[in-house]
Amino acid sequence: MKIRLTDRSFLKLLDFSPEEIRYLLDLAHCLKEEKRQGKTKNRFKGKSLAMIFEKRSTRTRCAFETAFAEEGGHPVFLSTDDIQLGAKESVEDTARVLGRMFDAIQFRGFRQDHVELLASASGVPVYNGLTDEFHPTQILADFMTMEEVFGRLKGLKVVFVGDTRNNVAKSMMIGCSKMGVDFTALGPQELAPDSEIVELCRKEAEKNGCRICVTDNIDEALNGADVVYTDVWASMGEESESAAREKLLSPFQVNDELMEKTGKTESIFLHCLPAVKGKEVTESVIEGPRSYVWDEAENRKHTIKAVMVATLT
Numbered sequence: 001m002k003i004r005l006t007d008r009s010f011l012k013l014l015d016f017s018p019e020e021i022r023y024l025l026d027l028a029h030c031l032k033e034e035k036r037q038g039k040t041k042n043r044f045k046g047k048s049l050a051m052i053f054e055k056r057s058t059r060t061r062c063a064f065e066t067a068f069a070e071e072g073g074h075p076v077f078l079s080t081d082d083i084q085l086g087a088k089e090s091v092e093d094t095a096r097v098l099g100r101m102f103d104a105i106q107f108r109g110f111r112q113d114h115v116e117l118l119a120s121a122s123g124v125p126v127y128n129g130l131t132d133e134f135h136p137t138q139i140l141a142d143f144m145t146m147e148e149v150f151g152r153l154k155g156l157k158v159v160f161v162g163d164t165r166n167n168v169a170k171s172m173m174i175g176c177s178k179m180g181v182d183f184t185a186l187g188p189q190e191l192a193p194d195s196e197i198v199e200l201c202r203k204e205a206e207k208n209g210c211r212i213c214v215t216d217n218i219d220e221a222l223n224g225a226d227v228v229y230t231d232v233w234a235s236m237g238e239e240s241e242s243a244a245r246e247k248l249l250s251p252f253q254v255n256d257e258l259m260e261k262t263g264k265t266e267s268i269f270l271h272c273l274p275a276v277k278g279k280e281v282t283e284s285v286i287e288g289p290r291s292y293v294w295d296e297a298e299n300r301k302h303t304i305k306a307v308m309v310a311t312l313t
């Protein structure tokens with residue numbers, strides 16, 4: 001099947017078929033190797049990328065900025081402390097102006113409907129660098145890392161532990177359902193993902209030969225897991241919830257004892273980062289031999305470059 005993603009936006013994984021996700025991952029592996037050999041190709045020469053940030057970022061910003069620049073493009077960082085968006089100007093008007101000046105737009109912020117509106121009003125590809133709802137580019141990097149470790153995705157089992165209704169957890173559930181990966185959301189019932197998205201993923205999983213589970217049973221969930229994944233207990237914008245979250249989520253801390261419950265010596269630990277060591281994960285797990293978080297962080301760049309190469313060239 002010939003895959004063509006030119007001019008598409010990357011807003012959520014629900015918009016992409018398993019074949020399209022496969023294409024992006026294959027491209028990312030090639031681009032990583034190409035970079036390692038020092039053979040980048042000036043693919044974005046003469047192009048510019050607007051990068052809007054309503055929330056902080058280290059990995060996503062640096063991945064977009066360096067990936068775009070090392071292929072000859074000009075990335076422009078736009079913090080919402082500086083531009084009119086959110087103060088004097090609507091999302092739609094900002095989109096129409098940026099669409100006249102830039103070849104693509106990256107948006108990290110609060111509302112998913114804003115990133116969707118940016119895409120429909122700007123007329124150029126828009127990339128979701130994280131919203132309250134979804135973090136789709138993160139999952140590409142996670143999958144790439146899993147493929148580097150296990151040589152495959154299909155048939156693996158991922159357990160996301162903690163705040164299972166957050167942007168990363170939901171995106172991982174969608175991604176797994178598309179790529180034939182068993183997914184378990186392990187956390188307190190109060191923080192379980194909405195049944196609507198779970199049902200949607202279950203239908204997708206059925207087509208692709210995998211299972212989606214939601215549970216608060218630690219032993220059952222972890223048994224046979226290949227990947228144990230966690231994220232912060234309070235996401236950006238939820239800082240006032242921190243104390244309540246700590247109470248709810250402490251039993252779900254990823255520590256050595258919890259990792260042992262996979263029953264597999266080869267199971268690995270992933271975290272999108274930034275991590276609060278001593279809260280959602282112990283120092284000993286994140287710094288231990290099962291942790292691939294630094295490869296995972298590096299892979300943000302290669303996968304984000306793949307998204308831009310696929311949609312802009």
Ligand code: CP
Nearest residue numbers: 057058059060272273
């Ligand atoms: N994982 C991730 O998105 O990191 P940043 O918040 O640093 O971009």
Ligand code: NVA
Nearest residue numbers: 166231235236272273
């Ligand atoms: N769930 C986290 C992810 C950070 C990359 C947040 O939204 O803050």
